[in-house]
Amino acid sequence: MAAPRIAVVGGGLAGLMATIRIAEAGGAVDLFSIVPVKRSHSVCAQGGINGAVNVKGENDSPEIHFVDTCRGGDFLAHQPPVKGMCYAAPGIIYLFDRMGVTFNRTAEGLLDFRRFGGTLYNRTAFAGATTGQQLLYSLDEQVRRHEAAGHVTKYEGWEFVGLVRDDSGRCVGLVALDLRTMKTKAFRADAVLMATGGPGLLFGKSTNSLINSGSAAAAAYMDGVRYANGEFIQIHPTAIPGADKLRLMSESARGEGGRVWVPRSQGDSRPPRQIPEGDRWYFLEEKYPHYGNLVPRDVASKEIHDVCVNKGLGVDGKMCVYLDLTHIPRATLKRKLEGILEIYEKFTGVDPCDEPMKIFPAVHYSMGGLWVDYERTADGFIDLGSPKNHQSNVPGLFAIGEAEYQYHGANRLGANSLLSCVYAGEIGGPAAVKYAQNQAKAGTETPSSVFESAEAKWTARFAELARREGPENPYRLHEELGRVMLDNVTIVRDNDRLRETDARILELMDRWQHASVLDNGQWANAPLSFMNQLWNMLHLARVVTLGALARDESRGAHYKPAFPKRDDAKWLKSTIADFTPDGPKFHYDPIDVSLCAPVERRYD
């Protein structure tokens, strides 16, 4: 057959890596992105990328990385994909080195590595504190090279709105909205890869970019793709608040020796540098002498909540603690953390080399996402020749990166996200090619009528939305959604409040019907696209909330004080949501834990 034509939706690390792999395999790629791909959210990743290269004489190994990751995720991830990822990690870091990423280096000229949360090893390669930006740029450059050679066609400024499925249910393309002309168009594809990132915007303000609405993944879910482990949302312990978003202060600050503390006595209003050592409580170091400030994020966020809310010791009476770098030489900080120091200083006006940073927990990452499959080998690795890898329950529809659920279980370890995005792209791209080659009749050869009717459906939908008038403002509705999700579906969860939250989401869905589109123009109409996104976000918010309501245990980022223990007998299972017009319908699948037996997670 002819070279397959594959659509990749999203141009972050996962989407770009898949694009390159498909182009290398001789396929043609149509690459869709709402922003120029160089501006994708991967640029926000700061601290680094994990891989057990073992350059510090610690006897680190991919196997230890694998065990740390399973344990960090509280054993909710299927283990073969995790194993495949951890063993591929050193090669992935070398690849970026070859592509010219300006990693920090040792005196000998080798790659330097630092520590991150949830491990005792120096396993994180980094380029200052803008590692995600640097990795993304290197893939952006390689994709530009393939684009110049004619293998890749970019559709930047196009938004995915829905799948095209043929009579047998197979995905044979997608419908996208041109964000300038506001016209929808159906595209043919032999396979589609969703690499559309996380849903931080469900919580209003988060550390995510404003493009991370989760709308595309939600649209795929509403078109029949299963959504798994939606209730597992990572709260990053260290961010700074803003009126528009919450800005991340990388875990690498602690990896380089940063210390978290609060004043020992409630209401101590002295400036931090005037508080003597004896009056400071380094609560993470005290409670977790083994891992100290580098406990995993779920543990750190829960402790900060406990210290600030339950014990009332938060700085300024808020959910706020100090992250202190002032004992580290300025030159070291500049060489290793410049990017985040710059952000802190630009947004707060305070130099973190001189003054401890005031930091707050913030919604950061979704461990859950579109459900995807994998093919394991007898020895517990991934069969890299299989088209099952990263394929969803909808044939021909693949998902990679934060948009899928496969690698991080109930809690992601720091610096594993860049790795999982790249690894998923590396294996998901070829799996899509393989799938396309195995089809007796290519998806792109599907009769025109299928595409015409999909396009007509979406054209009518946007025409209808464009006429919406009413008392509600969609941006205000979104703000309300964010507030209720933030209050009730983050660090601490309670069943009554989760029930109320779902009722509120239903109410917002009703009010959405009476929202005005605000702009009747037919050119670059952002509120029109947002109306559609918001509807999708409301559906996804229900998946997150109801998934949390059902899961009566505490595991990783999901913490219910009424059910404080992990319950493997009942809940060592993936949550899987199917879309129905009446809301998500859940079922639960067993997890392959055959490679690393679940044990109690302890970091003290």
Added chain:
Amino acid sequence: MPRQTVELRIRRQDSPTAASRWEEFSLAWQPNMNVISCLMEIRKNPVTKQGHRTTPVHWDCSCLEEVCGACTMLVNGRPRQSCTALVDNLPEGTITLEPLTKFPVVRDLQVDRKPMFDALKKVKAWIPIDGTYDLGPGPKQSAVEAEINYAFSRCMTCGCCMEACPQYNGRSEFIGPAPIAQVRLFNAHPTGQLNARERLDAIMGRGGLVDCGNAQNCVEVCPKEIPLTEAFGELGRQTTVLWLKQLFQK
């Protein structure tokens, strides 16, 4: 004395071909405001200072922490990212927002910076690796070199330097500061050096390095303080050596 209200004057333009107009907005001051949060407030209640209902202002943004480059615009006449434009740090009085002037306007404050991405293709701003399969570690590099190169690799293609450059405009073929600095970056890499000549060729002709008027505006406005003019000096030497070589080969 903090502001009680935030007064904004925004240049609006409905489409690439429409005429522009000014609109004024007055918002209640809140803590931690930046230009982005002002635009967000406006879309929650799109009414001008004069009380006229209008459409939400259209603008580009994504990361909001000055690493993606999307939200670049003219804030009080200066090209910069609007996310780091904190209201309390801006001088008293009305805040003026306009789109960049060196790129075509899409709508309101959003412009099309495609020419910058095209320029990256022209100068072959990439390392020509054999493939993404595992070929072992990359070449060793000194920590000092890596640090210098890192400064150049932080370019977000935001367009501030292009906006400030007097030579980069509709009447000139000058490729602009940002893509030229990328030639410096890739030519310094041990593997990138293998194709250094192709990249130099791309900036040796018309519209290349010689069109730089040395106004030095670019370094003034670069939000990442990339040593752009140092790059031009170094590339000047590289292109001279190449030019001499070519001269003697003839």
